[in-house]
Amino acid sequence: MTDALAEKTCTPCRGGIPPLERDEAARYLGQVPDWELVDDGRRIQRGYRFKNFRDAFAFVGRVAELAEAEGHHPEICFGWGHATVSLQTKKIKGLHENDFIMAAKIDRLAAA
Numbered sequence: 782m783t784d785a786l787a788e789k790t791c792t793p794c795r796g797g798i799p800p801l802e803r804d805e806a807a808r809y810l811g812q813v814p815d816w817e818l819v820d821d822g823r824r825i826q827r828g829y830r831f832k833n834f835r836d837a838f839a840f841v842g843r844v845a846e847l848a849e850a851e852g853h854h855p856e857i858c859f860g861w862g863h864a865t866v867s868l869q870t871k872k873i874k875g876l877h878e879n880d881f882i883m884a885a886k887i888d889r890l891a892a893a
């Protein structure tokens with residue numbers, strides 16, 4: 782199922798729509814089960830482990846390129862051997878399908 786999401790492309794979000802309800806977000810989360818709902822269901826995040834700093838940094842660079850290509854951007858915290866990616870649609874201060882598309886694409890990128 783993750784592939785189905787990963788095959789989609791993010792759509793420009795200009796605000797003015799409600800964020801996903803918790804039950805909707807939970808349904809999408811089933812397709813990216815390694816991610817967790819945080820901030821009262823308004824954000825999703827996942828941690829990744831790497832052999833060293835260089836591999837973590839390379840992963841961050843690939844996620845950044847993906848975000849620019851999709852026009853939808855995560856928050857990333859990283860250091861020696863780890864990176865945490867967080868996704869929320871800022872314009873609506875909550876979750877949108879775009880966040881789950883990016884999660885699925887980032888998981889595929891991390892597995893590559």
Ligand SMILES: C[C@H](O)[C@H](O)[C@H]1CNC2=NC(N)=NC(=O)C2=N1
Nearest residue numbers: 793794852853854869870871872
């Ligand atoms: C028009 C375009 O969709 C917006 O400027 C994008 C850019 N990247 C974005 N990224 C995130 N995470 N949230 C947004 O609301 C957002 N808006």
